[in-house]
Amino acid sequence: MAASVALLSDGFVTAPAVEEDEEAVPLSQSTQLLQRKKEMAAVQLELDKKKDEFLSRMRRCTEREEELAERQDAIKEQVRKFDKFLKENDAKRARALRKAGEEAKIREAREAERVALEAELLRQRAAQGEIEAALRNLERPEQFLARACEHSDYFEDIEAILRVREPCGAGG
Template structure:
């Protein structure tokens, strides 16, 4: 605040210095100038003092005004807080009142619904009462009949026992009917099972018959093939007998040829009689040797004849 006052006074002083008329220097002396300056300074001091006093007064007035405004503001805040609290309390009371009114309305509606339900229930009970009264009036004849039966019969002491006996008989009848129904159901189930079993056995028998027919067909085919193979085997045996006979004849001829070559079949130089292949080899060797001898003799005769002619 002191800095602001100093700036303020300096500014005012400079403004007054600028506004004070300055006399011409050539018309005044030095003393006059000094006196003028002192008067100016005194004047300026007075002006500054007056302005300072005015400023202080304004400052105090402003501070008082500010304090008053602050107090009024606090009062206004308190008033606003109290008013807000009053409004909140009023809203809460109003909300509670509305809620209570709604609850009372809901309770009234619920009571009205209960009254309507009770009225409907009473109406239903009255209707049922009328129906029961009609049934009582209609069934009164049966009561009279039971009373007459009770009087004419000595087995029952009162109508309650007669009705109890009747209910027992009805219960037994229902049990017998249930038993009969159960037996019928079991019989139907067993009949269904029997039909299913017969159907399954028939299907199995048909399957077995088909299988037997297939097996019989296969057996006939196998027997036919067996006969064909038996005929083939007989033919093979007959052919083998012929070939065996031919082989025996070949062996005999070979053995005779072997003997004709001068070979023996016993002793140290003997040969196995059954080894026909070796015999044929030896016969072939014998024939080759004889052919070589004949060829040599023919060549010798030719050379002799040539020498005779010469």
């Protein structure tokens, strides 16, 4: 009876196959030993092949893990840079808002100053108008006195007319 090894489709040995030929001549022990060695060599080859496949898969898995780690590091770096960008952007936005607020306050202060200066200008113009009116009112008597001096032989100038009007002990 010749013993053989039954191999599954994936290459593993399950159990020795049973021969159906019952009338077969029994083999010698040395022949059986050689057969067993041959079967063991085939199993060892299959095992070595599976080991190589396993090691190859493990290398590919390790390579993929390294690639994934590199990608993950790259993504972390991108996230860090993006967070930095967002923080810088927020800081710029805060500075811009603060500056805009300060500029608005300055504009309001300047507008208030402009309104105050315009009001002061109006007061000054009104005061100037009053002074000019008072000056015109004062020019009339002076013109009158100047004409009086021209037509009079007694008074040479306006001061002479005004000295006549002074009280006796006031000037000298």
